[in-house]
Amino acid sequence: MxxxxxxxxxxxxxxxxxxxxxxxxxxxxxxxxxxxxxxxxxxxxxxxxxxxxxxxxxxxxxxxxxxxxxxxxxxxxxxxxxxxxxxxxxxxxxxxxxxxxxxxxxxxxxxxxxxxxxxxxxxxxxxxxxxxxxxxxxxxxxxxxxxxxxxxxxxxDQSFVTESVAIYRSRRDRMLTRINQIEGLSCLPPDGAFYLYVNCDGLIGRKTAAGAHPKMTATSRCICSKASASPWSKVAPMAYRRTSASRSQRRSMYSTTASTASLTLSPNSGSIQIESTSCQTPASKRISRLRKWIPR
Ligand SMILES: Cc1ncc(COP(=O)(O)O)c(C=O)c1O
Missing domain, CATH: 3.40.640.10 (Type I PLP-dependent aspartate aminotransferase-like (Major domain))
Incomplete structure (x- = not known):
């Protein structure tokens, strides 16, 4: 912007x-x-x-x-x-x-x-x-x-807000507990919004028991690794993955489980690349696309 x-x-x-x-x-x-x-x-x-x-x-x-x-x-x-x-x-x-x-x-x-x-x-x-x-x-x-x-x-009636915040809170708590049980991952409890910003730094450079680097699946977003070319890597030179508690209980638990499975360094978890660069389009590319539409 x-x-x-x-x-x-x-x-x-x-x-x-x-x-x-x-x-x-x-x-x-x-x-x-x-x-x-x-x-x-x-x-x-x-x-x-x-x-x-x-x-x-x-x-x-x-x-x-x-x-x-x-x-x-x-x-x-x-x-x-x-x-x-x-x-x-x-x-x-x-x-x-x-x-x-x-x-x-x-x-x-x-x-x-x-x-x-x-x-x-x-x-x-x-x-x-x-x-x-x-x-x-x-x-x-x-x-x-x-x-x-x-x-x-x-x-x-604003009771919808109270009810939905209570649901987000319970999802946050469940996801936090599970994430913080995984070796190499940690997450501070968010004060608000519906995201968990998971610190994956403990996994950088580690290998699975089979000797492979864990690979990131296409659905994993917002990873900034130490090797990342993203401008954000200079700001947050740690690896984070944002996950959301806004999905249904079943889906949010699924997504935690999926992360768990993929981020845990088990011999079969060769589908996650923690050392990959951010999956987002680089800011410079997005801006140059945007510039075409901005009158000078
Ligand atoms: C911090 C922040 N501000 C603003 C927005 C924009 O919300 P919307 O365009 O849906 O009103 C978002 C949406 O994700 C957001 O995360």
Missing amino acids: VIACDGVPKIVACPQSQGFKISPQQLEAAITDKTRWLIINSPSNPTGASYSAAEYRRLADLLARHRHVLVMTDDIYEHIRFEGHATPHLLNAAPEPADRLLAVNGVSKTYAMTGWRIGWIAGPSDLIGALNTLLSQAAGNACSISQAAAVEPLNG
């Missing part, structure tokens, strides 16, 4: 040892007078990490000294949170950046309405005005049927 807008993304390493979150010191070091936006996604895809009110306050104190930096909070997993009560928001913790903050949200995750393509952005009127100009030409408008459909859950 940043490159497509002719910006230069500054990706800050937020390793597992710091809960996959940025520290105020790192943020301070990353900001220059050219910095335009800070993008925060909490709870996060793919790690599930979520900032606390105290952590937000520390980031907001710092942002108060850098008023040229605009802030975009991607709050799409706001209601899918396992610990504590409501997900804190940067503006609740510290209202100061309100005049330069865009809060992005939608119905996709909370109400399982991904296909309906309804989201919204709240922010200062000058930014929203500019967005209206851009989006009404670039993307058109949200489908009226989807808009009407989205009104129902937004105004309706």
